[in-house]
Amino acid sequence: MSVQGTILVLDGASTNRIMLKVQLTAAWYHVVQGERLQGLGGLLRRARPDLVLTSQALPDGTAADVKRLVMADPDLIDVPVVAIAPQNDRAARLKALADGLDDVLAHPFKDTFLLARVRSLLRTRADTQDLQVGNESQPIGFSEPAPALLTAPKAAHVAVLTQSARAGALWQKALSKTTRHRLSAHTLTNLQGLLSGPIPDAIVMEVNADMSGLNLLADLKSRGTTRRTVLIGVLADDNADLASEALDRGADAICMGGFCADETLLRLENQIARKARVDQMRASLRRGIAESWVDPLTGLYNRRYAMRAMDQILRQSAQSGHGFAVMLADLDHFKAINDKFGHTGGDQVLTEAATRMKQAVGSAGFVARIGGEEFMIGLSDTTQANALRVAKSLCDRFRQSPFDLTDSAASVPVTISIGLISSHPNDPSQSLRPTPLDGLIKSADNALYAAKKAGRNQVRVRPCAA
Incomplete structure (x- = not known):
């Protein structure tokens, strides 16, 4: 038998509990029964109900007491608690609602109405559970x-x-x-x-x-x-x-x-x-x-985002035949900046570097911080010539305007080295076949190493690793 959820029924009268159990089990719900407030805390922990149906008056308490006990358990805080009140007793219905009960059902009630309300309440709780992990x-x-x-x-x-x-x-x-x-x-x-x-x-x-x-x-x-x-x-x-x-x-x-x-x-x-x-x-x-997906210091995307975004760019490029580019950028001599100005100064440099990169790239692609002072830039639907212009513009932004630090009277010169890889959309060997991401990043890293070896503060280009 498929069980759609667990419902706790609380009532001091056994005939009422039995009647509700028959109605609910016929609709494939698992029913747990109780008759009083005493011991309810343990019963709730064992049963972990999805819904509680309780008589408005129990031998040792009220439906409002039940609601308070349910709410006291953080894992059950979203479990609906429904009071069952006498028919044609509007005052009792209003009191239950004023006490914070999720609904009030007038007894006796039709099976169809009871089950419709149960379904509605369980749907509402399921929406909340979708925002949680298990019962946490x-x-x-x-x-x-x-x-x-x-x-x-x-x-x-x-x-x-x-x-x-x-x-x-x-x-x-x-x-x-x-x-x-x-x-x-x-x-x-x-x-x-x-x-x-x-x-x-x-x-x-x-x-x-x-x-x-x-x-x-x-x-x-x-x-x-x-x-x-x-x-x-x-x-x-x-x-x-x-x-x-x-x-x-x-x-x-x-x-x-x-x-x-x-x-x-x-x-x-x-x-x-x-x-x-x-x-x-x-x-x-x-x-x-x-x-x-975001690096908390710079506000740029992080490595997790960069890898997924780059993978998507590669797939889109393979389908459309349009070019793409990826750059690995590294701040030059960043360790010396950290040593001289401390981590606070280094953080300021990283934050300003992030701002300049975002300004240079704009909406043409994404910028991500993937390591301490290392960044990845991905451009979709672009040519090598255009990607190279962006990379050189980025180097110019760093070289031409030194960085101002809070604790330094003088501006700090900062440069950047960039390794650039771009696809060749007119190359038939690359059409309709995604470039392996690992090989692409390795090629960009080799290009970055070449820029560093050549004296830093420059861009080096490597052929796409197809």
């Missing part, structure tokens, strides 16, 4: 600690989307009395104002029995611009089948039984806070990925 609470591949759980941003943009402008105005007015978020109202038949301006952080939308609202949910969730926007559906009645369909179409939460400003605001706070945390994790991951 930190972004992929980086050692910084996990970002703290965030509160909702102070200036979130919430759009109200209704069938009629009158309903939208009433909803907006009711929400504006107590919310800190910016509100805008739109109609379902005219989405231009919603999609043409800044994309909202959340959309509260009316969902009726016709297909227009359901189709719009799916459309918004599939668009690149709105797929991370929080979508909260508001149903006029307690239609469980419609609610199930809305959840499967992409709604992040459902308000049933008509518009209720208090419930809508609580769900907004919950969902926007979750979105804020996931957005920060995603931004942290992107920064980490970017930083993994």
